[in-house]
Amino acid sequence: MSIVMTGGGTGGHLAIVRAVKEQLVNNADKRDQGAELRAYKEVSQSDTSQNSSPFTLHSSLPTKLVYIGSTKGQDRQWFEDDVDFEAKYFLKTKGVVNQRGIGKLQALWMMFKAFLEARKLLKKHHAKVVFSVGGFSAAATAFAAKSLGIPLVIHEQNAAQGSLNRLLKPFSAAFISSYLEESPIKAYPVKEVFFQNAHIRKKANTVIFLGGSQGARAINELALSIAPELKERGIKIIHQAGSNHIEEVENTYKELGIEAEVFGFTTKLADYMNEADFAIARAGASTLWELSAAALPTLFVPYPYAAGDHQYHNAKFLVDKELAWLMKENEIGKEKVLALLDENLEIKSRGLMEIVEKDGSREIALFLKAFTDK
Numbered sequence: 001m002s003i004v005m006t007g008g009g010t011g012g013h014l015a016i017v018r019a020v021k022e023q024l025v026n027n028a029d030k031r032d033q034g035a036e037l038r039a040y041k042e043v044s045q046s047d048t049s050q051n052s053s054p055f056t057l058h059s060s061l062p063t064k065l066v067y068i069g070s071t072k073g074q075d076r077q078w079f080e081d082d083v084d085f086e087a088k089y090f091l092k093t094k095g096v097v098n099q100r101g102i103g104k105l106q107a108l109w110m111m112f113k114a115f116l117e118a119r120k121l122l123k124k125h126h127a128k129v130v131f132s133v134g135g136f137s138a139a140a141t142a143f144a145a146k147s148l149g150i151p152l153v154i155h156e157q158n159a160a161q162g163s164l165n166r167l168l169k170p171f172s173a174a175f176i177s178s179y180l181e182e183s184p185i186k187a188y189p190v191k192e193v194f195f196q197n198a199h200i201r202k203k204a205n206t207v208i209f210l211g212g213s214q215g216a217r218a219i220n221e222l223a224l225s226i227a228p229e230l231k232e233r234g235i236k237i238i239h240q241a242g243s244n245h246i247e248e249v250e251n252t253y254k255e256l257g258i259e260a261e262v263f264g265f266t267t268k269l270a271d272y273m274n275e276a277d278f279a280i281a282r283a284g285a286s287t288l289w290e291l292s293a294a295a296l297p298t299l300f301v302p303y304p305y306a307a308g309d310h311q312y313h314n315a316k317f318l319v320d321k322e323l324a325w326l327m328k329e330n331e332i333g334k335e336k337v338l339a340l341l342d343e344n345l346e347i348k349s350r351g352l353m354e355i356v357e358k359d360g361s362r363e364i365a366l367f368l369k370a371f372t373d374k
């Protein structure tokens with residue numbers, strides 16, 4: 001029997017699969033099979049010929065993990081070589097919603113063929129539950145689960161629900177969303193390191209600008225426009241400018257005679273957040289919950305072209321609780337932003353610490369595991 005995980009396309013979806021998968025492999029099993037799993041790991045580490053998942057090799061470990069994604073998007077990059085899954089499948093699918101005319105018909109036909117394939121795979125692996133993180137990559141397997149009467153557990157990352165998740169919500173065994181009161185699990189799967197760095201901010205000594213690894217023009221422009229005032233106030237600047245904009249942004253700081261730490265992609269985001277007292281950031285779900293876990297007061301500038309304007313709704317969720325600030329790109333004003341630095345950061349920081357729940361991935365892993373115990 002197995003837990004089948006599906007969905008992806010973008011890192012935002014795939015990160016949830018990975019976080020929950022890691023918990024299933026490392027922690028959730030401690031409840032009932034911990035000793036056995038650890039014993040297995042010791043054996044397999046001393047035997048280099050075994051490079052496959054612990055779940056595959058020992059039939060005494062009942063739960064296997066299977067991933068079903070798409071050939072399109074980033075699914076392959078993330079999981080093709082992942083040995084924690086007993087099996088990985090990448091079905092030929094593409095998004096239906098954004099297609100028109102003949103393209104839509106082709107996408108639907110591909111989806112139908114993938115649906116039939118997914119049904120076979122779910123039967124073959126004796127799926128006890130299907131965990132979907134949404135995105136077109138999840139559609140075939142999610143529908144296949146429903147058609148076979150296999151419980152479907154959905155994780156929605158955003159406050160504005162994705163079209164597939166919205167469609168399947170009434171048919172799901174559980175709909176997990178950190179934004180919904182009725183969600184069985186409220187905690188967002190955030191890496192522990194962000195919580196470890198949480199501390200109360202009182203004064204904006206360091207400001208971090210986070211435009212994501214690709215950078216955000218509006219955030220870059222804002223940063224450079226308020227940089228002279230920040231310098232005057234003795235505030236340090238950390239600036240994620242995006243891989244393609246580092247040089248141009250660095251040069252502008254130089255021309256302004258301002259020292260700033262500028263970078264593109266980083267694996268040390270948690271450290272940068274730890275150093276900062278105030279953030280100006282996009283409102284992608286993981287980033288938003290990581291900033292919240294770090295108790296870092298933030299002005300969100302949502303990406304305006306996100307599907308269903310979901311970044312706006314993500315940020316609004318915190319703003320409605322008075323835990324963050326929000327400005328659409330066309331609302332940004334230099335003076336308005338500078339005024340926020342004088343606001344009471346401590347209230348926001350404390351509020352975030354109180355509301356943000358830990359252990360999201362572990363709770364989801366245990367929730368899924370329960371289906372295999374039935």
Ligand SMILES: CC(=O)N[C@H]1[C@@H](OP(=O)(O)OP(=O)(O)OC[C@H]2O[C@@H](n3ccc(=O)[nH]c3=O)[C@H](O)[C@@H]2O)O[C@H](CO)[C@@H](O)[C@@H]1O
Pocket residue numbers: 010011012013015157158212213240264265266267268269283284285286287288290303306307310311
């Ligand atoms: C442009 C877009 O539509 N993005 C969507 C995409 O997320 P997308 O992957 O773009 O953004 P998220 O904020 O959800 O995740 C970014 C992740 O990458 C990490 N990171 C980022 C930059 C960096 O230099 N180093 C690093 O490690 C962050 O810590 C975070 O864990 O799916 C999310 C979940 O459906 C949505 O909420 C986002 O709106």
